[in-house]
Amino acid sequence: MITSYHCHTTFSDGDSSMQEQLQAAITAGLDELGISDHYILMPGREIDWSMPVDRLPDYVQSLQDTRKAAGDQLAFRFGLEADYIPESVGHLAEVLKQYPFDYIIGSVHFIGSFPVDASAAHWDAMSQSDRNTTIKKYWGLVAEMARSRS
Template identity: 50%
Template sequence: MTMRWSYHTHTTWSDGEATPAAMLAEAGRTGLAEIGFSDHLTLHPSFPSVNWSLAEDELGPYVGEVLALAAAAPPSGPAVRLGLEADYVPASVGRLRTLLAAHPFDYVIGSVHFVGDFPVDAEASRWEALSPGRRDETWAAYWRAVAEMAGTRLFDIAGHLDLPKKFGHRPSADLTAARDAALDALAVAGMTIELNTSGWSYPAAEAYPAPAILRSARERDIPVVVTADAHRPAHLSRDFDRASRCLREAGYDSVVRFRGRRWSAEPL
């Protein structure tokens, strides 16, 4: 089947290039049945104000705009889902828990963009400045953070697993045990993962996660949703057909959709 919903999207509320209304219009034009908005929320004490994230006091207005679009959406057009991409930052888990409980999200994507104060996907030069050993340590810490994130039970979807490969810097050591521990934690937490097609557009030249990780997730019966990580309307369903083939090759025969923080499976 062709994916007819797109949940990982960013608008001008965070680091996207179009308004929610413009993204919704494109979703209707291209025949999507659902669009979910998932603007960034980053609560990091070392980065109190960043231009890629909603400010904390903008969360309420963002939610209000998305809910208004959902209420006004005609039955013949795409349904609108309220989502969020929230960073896992250990020091901010309590604040995040309170904020998430205050709003009727359909799903929350949990992402690890930081290992400590190191932003894993900001600039290639940061990785190039690390020795091979430090790169491996950063990768190992990333997988530990994913496992910790799962343990909070705050999130529904694990965002772009293996994100540190974005600029082509893969570990030189065998980190299979750390990776599998993270997948085990996601399975125990009942989380889903995304097959995020944006990785094909970066030097990594590979969707998130890699095929081997996708197969390991399938072995653990971890559900999956296909996402585009769209920051502009034209990207809402980029490479979805290619993603479907990858899922079948990994052994998946279904994908999930969300409403009210519950998922249901749909056949591929």
Template identity: 30%
Template sequence: MKFDIHTHHYRCGHADGNIRDYIESAISAGLQVIGISDHTPYFGREENQAFPLISMGKSELGNYVQEVLQLKAEYAGTIDVLLGIESDFFPQHAEIYRDTLSKYPFDYIIGSIHQVYDVSIFNKNRWKKLTPEQHIAVKKEYYRLIQDSARSGGFQILGHLDAMKGNYPAFSDIPAVEVIDETLQVISECGVAIEINTSGKTKLSGGWYPSDSILERALHYGVDVTFGSDAHTPSRVGDELSEVSSRLREIGFKEWVYYKQQRKVIVPL
């Protein structure tokens, strides 16, 4: 079975195409399951759409859910359309995110860290003038937030686990291996899956999130894995799915998962 649980569309302000375009692309790619998972609004701000080029406005959330559910019914029997969403994790706003999202019938929620110390993880300028000790501190804080997101109980899946390397490939070489092992242990204990996200090819790092070395340790700790292209254009739906599947088998994984009605579905590799 072929699936892709991480896709976006025009509402977030930085993706192309509408939801139907992504579904049709999934069908063309031979997928049986397609998850729609656009970015949540910023619920911690009073404005309707605090960041128009990053996430949808609050007023669009209901429309988004309704459109996905309508298309799910329309495409029933052709492809299984899942209602997902990608949520930021801000500890100080976790409750309002949880309360708001609980009002909708999401099949799954992807929890992703996009900011550390209030700066985007993809902002390569954030690293300028930092000492080696500060590099380590930032990396540890990033993974501490991932740990907290796993413990929050608000997510079935954690998104792009080492994406802070996206526009700063040297992030991977910052010496803090112990925090990664600790993070994977927490994720395993919390029963949350991590995605293999192929959108790293659109950043300076290239490759996938997370790295093979992290996936090897994830297997050791018994962490579930899933697949997400993180497509922001319809043509990327299912991108490198077969290659990821083959790599996981080489590493030693026997299965991967996705979520439907917030219940884990196991798929043999």
């Protein structure tokens, strides 16, 4: 079975629409395609490469429309890549319960306000001790996210 579940569209930081990705997946012979745009609920901050919070209903409608367009050409899955931010995990769980997602990709892109996948310059400016501390915090959040099942 040939699948792809970690696909971002123009709803977040992708360069193509869901329809374009669907057509590319069909052309490539995929059996299943899942779209999983970034969705980050970070209190007091909008993330420019994440789907704007108020676009989630539009995103889900687009998922539904794309599933209909897929027909029996391939299985189309509803996904989302949701960042684990301890301060907003309860709110995130409440939001996600409202929608028919097939899967959620949990991710950690921030330690507080520090973007862990930032350019090397961000990391180079840190002392080795601070880098080690940040890396430990990152893996701690990943483990906490896995235990939370939220």
